Amino acid sequence: MAAQPTLGILTLYLNDRKTLEEKPVYAKMTAIGRKLGLSVFVFTPDDVDESDDRIHAMFYDSAARTWERRWVRFPQLIYDRCRIQRSSRFDRLLAFRRKYGHLTFLNRPLRNKWTIYRTLSKVPAFESHLPATRIFEAPQDVQTMLRKHSLVYVKPINGTGGRGILRVERMKDGSYAVQGRDHSRRIVSPRRVPKDQLPAVLRSWDKRGDRYIVQQGLHIRLPSGRVHDYRMLVQKNGEGEWTVTGCAGRVGPPRSITSNLHGGGRAVPMSTLLREWIGGEERISQIRRTAETLGVGVARHLERTYGALCELALDLAIDRDGRVWLLEVNPKPAREVFIQAGERDVYRTALSRPLEYALWLHRQRRLARTGKSRMPAASAGAGFAARSPLSGSAPAEFGAAD
Numbered sequence: 001m002a003a004q005p006t007l008g009i010l011t012l013y014l015n016d017r018k019t020l021e022e023k024p025v026y027a028k029m030t031a032i033g034r035k036l037g038l039s040v041f042v043f044t045p046d047d048v049d050e051s052d053d054r055i056h057a058m059f060y061d062s063a064a065r066t067w068e069r070r071w072v073r074f075p076q077l078i079y080d081r082c083r084i085q086r087s088s089r090f091d092r093l094l095a096f097r098r099k100y101g102h103l104t105f106l107n108r109p110l111r112n113k114w115t116i117y118r119t120l121s122k123v124p125a126f127e128s129h130l131p132a133t134r135i136f137e138a139p140q141d142v143q144t145m146l147r148k149h150s151l152v153y154v155k156p157i158n159g160t161g162g163r164g165i166l167r168v169e170r171m172k173d174g175s176y177a178v179q180g181r182d183h184s185r186r187i188v189s190p191r192r193v194p195k196d197q198l199p200a201v202l203r204s205w206d207k208r209g210d211r212y213i214v215q216q217g218l219h220i221r222l223p224s225g226r227v228h229d230y231r232m233l234v235q236k237n238g239e240g241e242w243t244v245t246g247c248a249g250r251v252g253p254p255r256s257i258t259s260n261l262h263g264g265g266r267a268v269p270m271s272t273l274l275r276e277w278i279g280g281e282e283r284i285s286q287i288r289r290t291a292e293t294l295g296v297g298v299a300r301h302l303e304r305t306y307g308a309l310c311e312l313a314l315d316l317a318i319d320r321d322g323r324v325w326l327l328e329v330n331p332k333p334a335r336e337v338f339i340q341a342g343e344r345d346v347y348r349t350a351l352s353r354p355l356e357y358a359l360w361l362h363r364q365r366r367l368a369r370t371g372k373s374r375m376p377a378a379s380a381g382a383g384f385a386a387r388s389p390l391s392g393s394a395p396a397e398f399g400a401a402d
């Protein structure tokens with residue numbers, strides 16, 4: 001029997017004690033992989049022995065429910081789950097991606113929120129779904145946006161998990177209501193800021209030298225006063241096609257301007273929220289279709305622009321008129337939202353699709369080598385050509401768990 005194809009899940013330690021995020025998720029993927037005929041292991045750039053092109057990888061033993069280390073050759077396929085970190089570990093990841101860019105990656109790094117916005121804003125079909133967005137260079141940029149939109153969000157371009165976000169609302173008396181989530185995700189309670197003091201408030205927001213975007217704010221407060229939005233997971237399937245795996249609603253905790261689960265938000269089925277927010281079933285299906293078309297379109301376009309991609313999660317807002325807005329694109333999505341929303345089947349599909357896609361990609365690559373592929377080699381995974389994100393010097397990735 002031929003050896004099973006191997007998939008290496010590339011991740012990063014979170015600290016010097018070699019703690020890993022999402023280990024239980026990788027354990028589940030290992031078990032699903034085994035059933036599908038794919039051998040799965042987990043590694044970080046720090047486990048690579050470059051002198052010998054070997055990896056001291058982590059294997060999950062489903063029967064014994066334990067992890068163990070084994071030395072292995074490089075995997076045939078790599079699934080990159082690395083999220084941005086401010087550490088030397090992240091620098092070593094960039095070096096790894098550069099050095100081993102010729103290997104077959106299911107997904108290449110995406111870019112920060114501002115670059116993604118600019119890329120998507122060039123496509124006419126996405127125009128009506130993108131909130132007005134500009135880069136923050138000076139407080140004036142926020143004031144200009146506030147003249148046109150009564151509500152504005154200020155967000156770090158490499159932010160994740162709802163950190164460092166400010167919400168500014170223009171009030172009838174000319175002052176502003178300002179509230180947010182600071183860089184440690186603590187709730188910043190609302191306060192009134194007189195017009196002439198807004199620039200000082202904005203200048204003092206950033207203490208870490210981050211860059212920010214200024215974005216038209218959507219009115220997504222439920223009658224309860226809590227904000228809500230949607231998390232849509234778009235993935236490649238076992239036929240190499242983009243599909244929407246699921247979409248769940250998220251409701252923020254009281255006094256929060258964000259809905260992120262790690263910030264205390266809770267997940268609910270999309271239909272529950274839409275019934276409350278929009279009403280009629282016919283409108284709801286129409287909105288779902290619009291959102292799904294947008295999701296698949298965005299995934300396709302970003303793959304074409306930045307190279308191989310196997311999944312994306314979109315943060316969507318749906319306003320009172322039923323219009324669908326794209327708030328953010330997450331290249332390294334968590335899937336727990338579906339468990340919390342009570343959608344176990346969706347969760348399971350969300351775990352198995354990248355593995356089914358990996359097997360499809362592996363087959364395509366073999367067919368391409370023997371000249372039998374229906375696909376041009378370049379579209380059977382970007383392992384054939386290392387694309388530009390690998391050589392970029394700026395952090396080429398905003399990870400986003402949530």
Ligand SMILES: Nc1ncnc2c1ncn2[C@@H]1O[C@H](COP(=O)(O)OP(=O)(O)O)[C@@H](O)[C@H]1O
Pocket residue numbers: 131153155159160161162163165215216217218219220227228229257258259260315317327328400402
């Ligand atoms: N333009 C906006 N209008 C209304 N709410 C927003 C807007 N942008 C972000 N939010 C809220 O803040 C949350 C976090 O913002 P997001 O852009 O997804 O950044 P992060 O990478 O930190 O998740 C969103 O899920 C949403 O609840």
Ligand SMILES: [Mg+2]
Pocket residue numbers: 161162315328330400402
């Ligand atoms: Mg988000």
